[in-house]
Every structure is written in structure tokens, then in C-alpha cells.
Amino acid sequence: MAINLANAGRTYPPTAPYSVGREAVRAFALAVGARHPAHHDVTAAHALGHRDVVATPTFAVVVAQRAEAQLIEDPEAGIDFSRVVHAEERFTYTRPILAGDELVTVLHVDSIVERAGLAMVTTRCEISDEDGEPVASVVSTLAVRGEEA
Amino acid sequence: MSRPVLAELEVGQSIGSLAVGLDRTSLVRYAGASGDLNPIHWNDRFAAEVGLPGVIAHGMLTMGAAVELVTQWAQDPAAVVSYGVRFTRPVPVPDPGLATLEVSGVVGAVDLEAGTARVDLTVTVEGVRVLGRSQATVRL
Numbered sequence: 001m002a003i004n005l006a007n008a009g010r011t012y013p014p015t016a017p018y019s020v021g022r023e024a025v026r027a028f029a030l031a032v033g034a035r036h037p038a039h040h041d042v043t044a045a046h047a048l049g050h051r052d053v054v055a056t057p058t059f060a061v062v063v064a065q066r067a068e069a070q071l072i073e074d075p076e077a078g079i080d081f082s083r084v085v086h087a088e089e090r091f092t093y094t095r096p097i098l099a100g101d102e103l104v105t106v107l108h109v110d111s112i113v114e115r116a117g118l119a120m121v122t123t124r125c126e127i128s129d130e131d132g133e134p135v136a137s138v139v140s141t142l143a144v145r146g147e148e149a
Numbered sequence: 150m151s152r153p154v155l156a157e158l159e160v161g162q163s164i165g166s167l168a169v170g171l172d173r174t175s176l177v178r179y180a181g182a183s184g185d186l187n188p189i190h191w192n193d194r195f196a197a198e199v200g201l202p203g204v205i206a207h208g209m210l211t212m213g214a215a216v217e218l219v220t221q222w223a224q225d226p227a228a229v230v231s232y233g234v235r236f237t238r239p240v241p242v243p244d245p246g247l248a249t250l251e252v253s254g255v256v257g258a259v260d261l262e263a264g265t266a267r268v269d270l271t272v273t274v275e276g277v278r279v280l281g282r283s284q285a286t287v288r289l
């Protein structure tokens with residue numbers, strides 16, 4: 001199945017809230033080898049002025065990939081996940097993600113560009129908190145190999 | 150060690166280095182913590198079927214492990230306000246054994262007005278770069 005170029009420019013509906021749990025923040029920090037006490041210990045996070053433990057700089061991917069699944073799993077989009085390679089990723093934070101946050105994500109398909117047998121699919125996840133205030137933006141580019149590549 | 154002071158930073162100066170060993174357990178731990186259960190990161194048979202030399206690390210694990218150098222240098226987990234990479238080479242993780250990420254960083258730019266510095270990271274495995282354009286902006 002071919003990539004549906006008509007999906008470029010599409011915006012998906014907001015996701016159900018992702019509840020950021022302390023243990024999820026700790027488990028992710030452990031998995032990437034992040035040792036700063038503020039990722040793990042509430043008292044250390046308080047000492048730096050944070051309400052609760054602080055997620056590591058790439059934690060937003062956990063939130064974003066749930067939103068990105070809307071595109072990957074959309075039969076209309078025509079993306080065969082076994083042909084996908086992650087090409088680029090960028091995080092931009094308005095504020096750090098903290099345990100206790102309830103995060104809602106809006107997925108935008110910014111562009112789909114075909115070149116040399118590859119389709120480059122760039123998505124942008126705008127993540128905001130329960131008050132609708134922006135938290136982070138996650139831009140991800142997937143390279144999808146064509147059928148004959 | 151005290152926190153870096155923006156006005157004292159010089160473009161090109163080193164922020165240090167970090168070596169991160171990844172084994173298969175690291176990949177399974179990251180899969181669980183991140184929810185990325187793609188079998189190319191834990192199943193040799195599947196990896197071979199899709200044309201890979203074997204199980205490879207999640208690009209996002211490499212990205213996440215590399216930025217730890219920046220957090221350690223800034224001494225504040227909330228200091229990183231943006232971070233982007235290109236995934237240029239896969240990182241095969243042997244069984245048994247380790248793939249070792251060698252991470253180093255330099256100050257790439259200083260913006261006194263914005264109160265930020267850009268750190269340019271170099272991430273290699275056995276001398277080969279696995280991330281490209283790996284840059285983090287840090288508020289100091």
C-alpha cells in the first residue's frame with residue numbers, strides 16, 4: 001500500500017489525557033541512565049523548585065508516540081510500520097514535564113515528502129497540560145521505504 | 150563542581166564525555182519504560198527478517214542516554230529546553246556483550262540575550278557516528 005500524500009497538513013483530534021506517574025518518570029530515567037536526583041526523589045525536585053519529580057529530556061516521546069499511533073495505525077495513511085525507520089527527532093520544552101501532569105496531545109502531520117524511494121513523514125505533537133497551557137512540542141520524521149526499495 | 154555560568158562559556162569548550170554501555174537488558178528495560186515494543190529491538194529472528202544485522206538499540210534510547218551528559222554538566226534536569234538529533238547509523242547490540250556509546254560535547258553557541266547555550270554532542274560507537282546534528286539548547 002502506498003503512502004497517502006493527502007494526509008499532509010492533517011490534524012488529528014486531541015488525545016485522551018496521559019497521566020504522568022512518578023514511577024513512570026523514575027523507570028524512564030533509569031532506562032536512559034539519568035542519575036540526577038530530581039528525576040527520582042521528590043525532595044530533590046522540591047529543592048530545585050519543582051512540584052514533583054522531573055521527567056528526563058526525552059520523556060515526551062512516551063506521550064508523543066501515543067498520539068503518533070493515530071497516524072501509524074490509520075489504514076487511510078498507508079504506512080507499513082515494518083518499513084519505517086526513525087530519521088529525526090526534536091523536543092522543544094516550554095516547561096519540564098513533572099509527575100502529576102495530565103497531558104493532552106494534538107498530532108499534526110506537517111509534511112510528507114517522497115524522494116529516492118523513501119517517503120519522509122514529519123509529524124508534530126503539541127503537548128499541553130490540563131489547563132491547556134503548552135508544555136512541549138515533539139517533531140518526528142519517519143523514513144518509510146517504498147515497496148520495491 | 151558548580152553550575153556552568155553562561156557569561157563564562159566559550160564556543161568550542163568541552164563539556165566533558167560519557168561512556169554508556171548498552172546490553173540486551175538495557176534494550177528490554179527501555180522497551181518497557183518507553184512502551185516502544187518494536188521487535189527489532191529484542192528479537193534477532195525478526196531483526197534478520199527485516200534485513201538488519203541483528204537486534205539494534207532504539208534510536209530514542211541512544212538519544213536519551215546521550216543527553217545525560219548535558220544534564221550532568223548543567224546540573225539541572227530542567228535545563229534542557231530543546232534537543233534534536235538525526236539518526237544516522239543503527240547501533241547493533243550483541244548477545245552476549247555490550248555496545249558502548251561514546252558521548253562528548255562542546256559548547257556550540259552562546260546566546261546571552263536568551264540566557265541559553267547550545268551544546269553540540271558527538272555520539273559514536275566503535276568510532277562511527279550514530280547520531281547527526283545532535284544539539285541541545287540549555288537554559289543557564
